[in-house]
Amino acid sequence: MNNSQQSVRVGFFFLLGVALIWVTFETLSGGHFFEDRGYKLIAGFDDLKELKTGDEVRMAGVKIGTVEKTQLNESLTSAGGAPDTAHAASAILRIGSKIKITKDASAAIVQSGLLGNNYLAVTAGTVSQPLLKDGDEIATTVTPDFNSIMKDIGDLGHKLDGALSNLSSAFNGDGKDGGLFQKxxxxxxxxxxKVNATMSNLQEITTKVNQGQGTLGKLINDPDLHDQLLAAVGEIKDTAAQAKVFVTDAQGVIDQVKTGKGALGTIIYDQQTADNIKASIQNVRDVSDKLAKGQGTLGKLINDDSLYNTAQNTLNKADRAIDGLNDSGPITAVGIAANALF
Amino acid sequence: MKQLRNICDGVGSVLALLVRSVGYAGTLPLQLGRFIEQCYLIGYTTLPIVAILSFFIGSVLALQAGYSMQDFGAKSFIGSLVGLSMARELGPMMVSILLAGRVGSAITAELASMKVYQEIDALETMNIPPARMLVMPRLAAVIVMMPVLTIIANLVGWFGGAFVSSHVKFIDIDSSTYFGALRHYTKFKDVANGLIKAEVFGFVVVLVCCSIGLRTRGGPREIGASVTRAVVTSLIMILVLDYFLTQVLLLISPS
Structure with missing residues (x-):
C-alpha cells in the first residue's frame, strides 16, 4: 500500500468522525455550542419539597430553564447576591435568555409523577406587565403536594371521628340522661x-276493607258500585242537557208570552180580552145568584121540591100500571105506560 | 518490596517518556508520513472490530434493560438508558479496551522487538531519540483518532439498541420512542464527556504500551512477556482511571 492511499483513507476516516460528532451535537443539543446562560431568577418557597438542582423549569409544559441551585435562607440574607426574601428556602432558576417572564407571573412546584419527579411550573403573566430581569425574584404559589393532601385527609379523619362520637353519645346517652335510643x-x-291494640284494630279494619265489608270496603272492592256511580253521573249529565233544552224552550215561551203571541199572551197582555173575561165572570155570577134564589126554570128545578113530588107520584102510578100489565098484554101495557107518563 | 520498586520504576519511566515525547511535539510536521501511518493503524484498521463490538454492546444493553424494565413498565426509557450508558461509559471504555488489545499489544511487540534486536540502540547511536520518532507520532495519532472511533462506537451502539428494541418480541419499543427518550435524556455534554474520557484512555494506553515496549530487556522471550504486561497494565489503568476521571468530570460539569 502506497503512502498517498493511506493518507486518503486516514483523511476520510478523520473527516467522517468529525462529521459524526457534529451531527450528534446538532441532534442532541440543537446547535448551541455554549449552553445558553440566560438570566437568573429567584423563587422563594417555604418548602422546596423534592425540587433539586437540575430540575426543569417549564412554562405551559415547555422547558424554559433549569433549577440552578437550591438553598436555605438562613438569616434571610441569602448567599450568591440574592436579595432578601421572606421565604425559608429559595431556588435559583436559570431561564433561557429568549424567554420573557412578566412581573405578575408566578412559579409553583409541580409533581410530574408519583416517583417524585418535580418541576417548577411558571404561569405566564399578562403581556402589558414589565419583564423580570436578571436577579429578580419571581412570585410563587404553594401547591398542595401529596404529603399535604395526606395530612388534610388525616385531619378530616379526626374531625369525622369527633362527629361520629358526638353522634354516638347523642344516640347512646352520656350516662345520666338516656340517649335517643334509650328514650x-x-x-x-x-x-x-296500646300500640298493639291500635295495630290489631287497624289490621281488622284493613282486613274488612280488603274483604269488601262495609261501605268503604264495597266502595273499594265492588266494581258494580263504580259502574252505577258512572251511570248515575251519565244520567245526571243527560238530565242536565234536557233541563237545558227545557229552559231554552221556556225561555222561548216566555218570550212569546211577552210579545203577546198565543192565547196566554193575549190573556195576559190584551186589555180587551181582559175586559171580556171580566164581563163573562160577572154574568156567571148573576146566573148563579138567580139559580140560588130559585128564579127561572133552572132555579125552580133546583130549589122547588114540588116537581120532585110530582115525579114521585108519576113513578108510583107507572109501577102500578106495570103490575096490571102482567094480565092485559104488552101492547096495552105500552099504551097504559104512555098514558101514565104523559 | 521489589514489586513496589518495579511499579515506581514503571510510573517514573512512563512520566519521563511523556515529558520527552511532548517536548518533541513541535517536530510533528516533519514526521507527517509516520503520523499518517500510525493514524491508519490505530484508527482505520480498528474501525471494523469497534463497529461490531459496539453494535452488540448496544444490543445487549437494550435487551437487558428491556428484560429488567418490563416488570415495572419503564420500557420507554430503554433509549435513555442505552444512550447515556453508551455515551458516558461503554463507548469510550470498549474502544479503549479494544485499543489496548489490538493496537497496544502491537505497539509493545514492535518496540520490544526493536529493543531486543538493538534497533533502538542503533537509533540512539544515530542521535534519533526513540521518543521522537517512535512514540510521539503514535501519541499524536491516538489523540486524533480516539474521538472518531468513540463517536462511531456510540452511534453504532445506539442503533444496535434501537434495532433490538424494535425487533425483540417482549420489548417491542418503537424506534421513534427509543430515539425520543434517547434525545430527551442524552445531551451533547454526555457525549463530550465520553470523548474526553476516550481521549485520556487512548493516550494512556499508547503511552504505557510504548513505555513497556521500550523498557524490554533480554532475549526474544521477553517480547511476549512485555506484551502481556502491557495489555494487563493498560486494562487496569483504563478501569482505575475511569472511576477517577468520571468523578472529576462529574465535579466539573454536574448534571
Whole structure:
C-alpha cells in the first residue's frame, strides 16, 4: 500500500468522525455550542419539597430553564447576591435568555409523577406587565403536594371521628340522661299494649276493607258500585242537557208570552180580552145568584121540591100500571105506560 | 518490596517518556508520513472490530434493560438508558479496551522487538531519540483518532439498541420512542464527556504500551512477556482511571 492511499483513507476516516460528532451535537443539543446562560431568577418557597438542582423549569409544559441551585435562607440574607426574601428556602432558576417572564407571573412546584419527579411550573403573566430581569425574584404559589393532601385527609379523619362520637353519645346517652335510643326504647316499652291494640284494630279494619265489608270496603272492592256511580253521573249529565233544552224552550215561551203571541199572551197582555173575561165572570155570577134564589126554570128545578113530588107520584102510578100489565098484554101495557107518563 | 520498586520504576519511566515525547511535539510536521501511518493503524484498521463490538454492546444493553424494565413498565426509557450508558461509559471504555488489545499489544511487540534486536540502540547511536520518532507520532495519532472511533462506537451502539428494541418480541419499543427518550435524556455534554474520557484512555494506553515496549530487556522471550504486561497494565489503568476521571468530570460539569 502506497503512502498517498493511506493518507486518503486516514483523511476520510478523520473527516467522517468529525462529521459524526457534529451531527450528534446538532441532534442532541440543537446547535448551541455554549449552553445558553440566560438570566437568573429567584423563587422563594417555604418548602422546596423534592425540587433539586437540575430540575426543569417549564412554562405551559415547555422547558424554559433549569433549577440552578437550591438553598436555605438562613438569616434571610441569602448567599450568591440574592436579595432578601421572606421565604425559608429559595431556588435559583436559570431561564433561557429568549424567554420573557412578566412581573405578575408566578412559579409553583409541580409533581410530574408519583416517583417524585418535580418541576417548577411558571404561569405566564399578562403581556402589558414589565419583564423580570436578571436577579429578580419571581412570585410563587404553594401547591398542595401529596404529603399535604395526606395530612388534610388525616385531619378530616379526626374531625369525622369527633362527629361520629358526638353522634354516638347523642344516640347512646352520656350516662345520666338516656340517649335517643334509650328514650325511644322506653317509650315503646311503656306503650306496647296500646300500640298493639291500635295495630290489631287497624289490621281488622284493613282486613274488612280488603274483604269488601262495609261501605268503604264495597266502595273499594265492588266494581258494580263504580259502574252505577258512572251511570248515575251519565244520567245526571243527560238530565242536565234536557233541563237545558227545557229552559231554552221556556225561555222561548216566555218570550212569546211577552210579545203577546198565543192565547196566554193575549190573556195576559190584551186589555180587551181582559175586559171580556171580566164581563163573562160577572154574568156567571148573576146566573148563579138567580139559580140560588130559585128564579127561572133552572132555579125552580133546583130549589122547588114540588116537581120532585110530582115525579114521585108519576113513578108510583107507572109501577102500578106495570103490575096490571102482567094480565092485559104488552101492547096495552105500552099504551097504559104512555098514558101514565104523559 | 521489589514489586513496589518495579511499579515506581514503571510510573517514573512512563512520566519521563511523556515529558520527552511532548517536548518533541513541535517536530510533528516533519514526521507527517509516520503520523499518517500510525493514524491508519490505530484508527482505520480498528474501525471494523469497534463497529461490531459496539453494535452488540448496544444490543445487549437494550435487551437487558428491556428484560429488567418490563416488570415495572419503564420500557420507554430503554433509549435513555442505552444512550447515556453508551455515551458516558461503554463507548469510550470498549474502544479503549479494544485499543489496548489490538493496537497496544502491537505497539509493545514492535518496540520490544526493536529493543531486543538493538534497533533502538542503533537509533540512539544515530542521535534519533526513540521518543521522537517512535512514540510521539503514535501519541499524536491516538489523540486524533480516539474521538472518531468513540463517536462511531456510540452511534453504532445506539442503533444496535434501537434495532433490538424494535425487533425483540417482549420489548417491542418503537424506534421513534427509543430515539425520543434517547434525545430527551442524552445531551451533547454526555457525549463530550465520553470523548474526553476516550481521549485520556487512548493516550494512556499508547503511552504505557510504548513505555513497556521500550523498557524490554533480554532475549526474544521477553517480547511476549512485555506484551502481556502491557495489555494487563493498560486494562487496569483504563478501569482505575475511569472511576477517577468520571468523578472529576462529574465535579466539573454536574448534571
Amino acid at each position: 325511644l326504647d322506653r317509650m315503646v316499652t311503656e306503650n306496647r299494649d
